[in-house]
Amino acid sequence: MGFWEPLFFWIFAIGAVTSSAMVVLWRNPLYSALFLILDFFFFAGLYVLLSAHFMAVTQILVYTGAIMVLFLFIIMLLNLKDDELGEFEFRLHHAVAAVSVIALFAIIVSALLPTQRSEQLLGQVENGRAQAQEALRGEETAFSSKRTRLEGIEDKSRRVDELAKLEATRPRLRVATPAGVKPEGASELTSKECATVRSVDGVPGLFQDMNEEGLDTCYQARVRRWVSKDPSKRMDPAQGKYRRFDPSKPVVIPPRISGEGLTTERGTIRAGKPAGFGTVQPLSVLLINRFVVPFELTALLLLGAIVGAVIIAKRRL
Amino acid sequence: MLHALMQTGFPLLGLLTPPSGAEYAALIPGAIAALVAMLVVLVDTFHRPGTRRDYLAYISAVGMGVVVLSCWALWDSTIDRPVFHGMLYLDKFGLFFAALAAAAGGLALLQVPAYMNFQRMDRGEFYMLVLFSVSGAIFMANAADLLTVFIALELMSIPVYCLAGYMRRDGRGAEAAMKYFVLGAFSAGLMLYGMALIYGVTGTTNLEYIGINLSRVIETGAVETGFGMIVLGVLLVLSGFAFKIAAVPFHIWTPDVYTGSPSPGVGFMSTVVKAGAFAAMLRVLFVAFEDPMLRGGFYGTGWVDVLFFMSAASMVLGNTVAIMQDNIKRMLAYSSIAHAGYILLGIVAAGARPEYFLFNDAVLFYLASYTFGTVGAFGVLSYLGRKGTTVETYEDIAGLGLKYPFAGLMMGVFMFSSAGIPPTAGFVGKLYIFRAAVDVGVQTGEFAFIGLSVLAVLTSVAGAYYYLRVLVCMYMKEPTRDDWVEASESKSARLSLGICAALTLALGILPATMLELSREGVVDFQGVPASVREVQREGGEQLKQIRDAAERSREPAPKGEVPQG
Amino acid sequence: MMFEPTLFHYLTLAAMTFCIGVFGVLVRRNAITLFMCIELMLNSVNLTFITFSKYRVDMDGHIFSFFVMAVAAAEAAVGLAIILHVFRHKRSVNVDEANRLKL
Secondary structure: OOOHHHHHHHHHHHHHHHHHHHHHHOOOHHHHHHHHHHHHHHHHHHHHHOOOHHHHHHHHHHHHHHHHHHHHHHHHHHOOOOHHHOOOOOOHHHHHHHHHHHHHHHHHHHHHHHHOOOHHHHHHHHHHHHHHHHHHHHHHHHHHHHHHHHHOOOOHHHHHHHHHHHHHOOOOOOOOOOOOOOOOOHHHOOOOOOOOEEEOOOOOOOEEEOOHHHHHHHHHHHHHHHOOOOHHHOOOHHHOOOOOOOOOOOOOOOOOOOOOOEEEOOEEEOOOOOOOOOOHHHHHHHHHOOOHHHHHHHHHHHHHHHHHHHHHHOOOO | OHHHHHHOOOOHHHHOOOOOHHHHHHHHHHHHHHHHHHHHHHHHOOOOOOOOOHHHHHHHHHHHHHHHHHHHHHOOOOEEEEEOOOOEEEOHHHHHHHHHHHHHHHHHHHOHHHHHHHOOOOOHHHHHHHHHHHHHHHHHHHEOEHHHHHHHHHHHHHHHHHHHOOOOOOHHHHHHHHHHHHHHHHHHHHHHHHHHHHHHHHOOOEHHHHHHHHHHHHHHOOOOOOHHHHHHHHHHHHHHHHHHHOOHHHOOHHHHHHHHOOHHHHHHHOOHHHHHHHHHHHHHHHHHOOOHHHHOOOOOOOHHHHHHHHHHHHHHHHHHHHHOOOEHHHHHHHHHHHHHHHHHHHHHHHHOOHHHHHHHHHHHHHHHHHHHHHHHHHHHHHHOOEOOEOOOEHHHHOOHHHHOHHHHHHHHHHHHHHHOOOOOHHHHHHHHHHHHHHHHHHHHOOHHHHHHHHHHHHHHHHHHHHHHHHHHHHHHOOOOOOOOOOOOOOHHHHHHHHHHHHHHHHHHHOOHHHHHHHHHHHHOOOOOOHHHHHHHHHOHHHHHHHHHHHHHOOOOOOOOOOOOO | OOOOOOHHHHHHHHHHHHHHHHHHHHHOOEHHHHHHHHHHHHHHHHHHHHHHHHHHOOOHHHHHHHHHHHHHHHHHHHHHHHHHHHHHHHOOOEHHHOOOOOO
16 A cells, blocks of 8 residues: 555545535635635545546536636625624534534444454455465575576577576466455456455445555456456446346447557557546546436536526626 | 547447437437427527517427327337436336426416516526426436436426526515525435445446345345445435425425415426426335335335335324415415325335335326326416515405406315315325225235324315315405406416316316326336336236225225315 | 555545535525535535445446536536525525525
């Protein structure tokens, strides 16, 4: 996990909670709005830590850049005097609200408790990782001694041949997770360690812990499984994606593009690197494919909101 | 461009077959409503100042008629799976609600021009907001995904927030809008948090797969693990719906908003918003949260039990507080809370066991009867509005029944229907709801449930008091003010009231057609789990068997379940 | 290694800010601040969605929070228009004073 990620997480988390509290507690809405902007920046930082890069950018552009500016504009336009804000006076319902909100928080957290990482499993992972590294060291010693032996061979062509064969068996660090802990598609992971600790008890497919590399590898593996030509290897239907929606039609898979590209009548298309988790490409692809209906509905919603805002706020029609 | 994208190595695109031509039919009703909305505003820009906007009402009404016709045309070409990659359904259940929402919207809009002209707020935007809201309700009834439910809910609500504050010169309208908006946004936030938890547990937002995955989690995981998140999620999502249908713990906004909003708008927002929210609620409950563990049923503590108490509280509170009101709009607001209680009673009955699913047809029928009665009642109030004033209190309408015989007659029909007095739709609706409740109560042998049915009958008898008080005021009291100018006497409002009354009477005298439609709507309810689908395949036959079994075993049941005003 | 952020840490953080938002809605009487607290709740929801999205290796949560942002923008426009409208009538944005409807 490293040093920086926990550090930034705690900076952002403490910042987010503090500035949220400030939004609620500050009497003047202007300061509340400024703290809310700060809060949104902390949230954007958390999104980056969660590999949601595009959402982090959108958070700043849309929330901080558009919505909060609107808020500030309205606050300035109304230009509330200090005496119009009302004195703060403690009332009974403040205490009642505080107690009930604390109760709500307790209920939510008790519901979330099973998602806690189990330290025992983490210990197993660490243990397995240490064992794997020890095994790797032993293998590497054997490998280098074998290599010195082979380098002594006189016949040049045979030596090159043998060395190439040996090179193919160069030892690598294997996945260091206990059995049953592997995420979906983890069988395809080899050297890259996937620091994924098993799914939450009773909630299949929800991991308790995951690092950036593991996330990306899992995502690529999952995307490959979605397009697998073999229907039995395709994704678990109960995961709710892509199965039922047109079972009668065969899935059309575009030809894979190899290194030199694919020549069509419109020109040569070169393969790009498959997009990573949380980037613009998969999001936009989803947006114009599976989620095209909500997308269009949002367009209607925005139009309705524009007309509604005009009819309410315009001074003279 | 698309072709190039499909080649670029990112494999997701190739996976999704584009929707076939037949799937686009699922968009037709909602899209027509949205297009009519835009057309109305476009036409309005060429409006000559100083003239009335009756033609906009007629355009919208015709457009809504086209929506109803399109539902009728699509009735037999439904699709038995979600379309657009699991975002929408095209089934008779959704089409029923689409037609209902469109009819209510069109009828409410016909009452608008005269009323708004008298209030000097005759603007084309009113029609557009209502039509957008109708389109949101239609998409909400067809939603197959939590995301579509949420977006359509907002598409339905945001224009209604604006409608509440539409009377710009009236400070009460502003307050109503603020109250409605703040509480609505708050409940949307709660609902979203519930959706997030559900997504976390199931990993999908598709309703059907949520159902499958929740069952799997509940089966495999011990109760103490993922279950807390599921329960919290279900409760939060339910609270969001309860706000929109104005069921009791979430009803606080209702009377204030109804009083502050223009009458035709209230007629709209108390029917279409409610119908859309009920449709989406039925979808979410019976498709996504159908697991017996979540369902509970009579103190097994699931959503059935939560709705059970909501229903009882709504009926009691709505009816008792309505008696104390002096303002007719407030009275109708509380009575709409009571009506939500009756509808929830039907849902509780149908949800008690998976095999009772088909009892939901009573809910559909009740919503239809409630819709026409309520749009009509608010229509009469707006019809009687004069220059610069509105008709709101019992004093205002005193004696008007004789002065305006047409309005008096119409009000009589609508009040009879709301009270559930025989030759009207309200009677048949209540009869079917109570009958379903008693059937289920007898079959399950739950005393609490029979008690709830009896409570429903008693409260509806109490409700008759304040509905009939309106008629007593209209016919038997002296007019309080003579100096008023003539009532609007608008042709379009007359047309709307006439249609509402005709439908109310038709549903009361010849309920067979509408019952058949609502039964078909429930039988063709896509996405319910296999156990229910077995029952569904048998269709009406199965329902008849259940009902016959109930008839046979009903002998010990109390005979007083027929509501009499 | 208690300090390493995991699923539980992110979810608890989101729950905490959500509850702060709910507290603000219950306690504050200034409509603008109240509305800001609702925005805070929506942000916590977004954080929950994005957290689940990462720990499920699934992009749907990102899409959902994207739409939540779009809807929040629309709501902000309408909500602020309503607040402006109320202010013109009452010269105050205090929700306690919105009491003309209590008959």
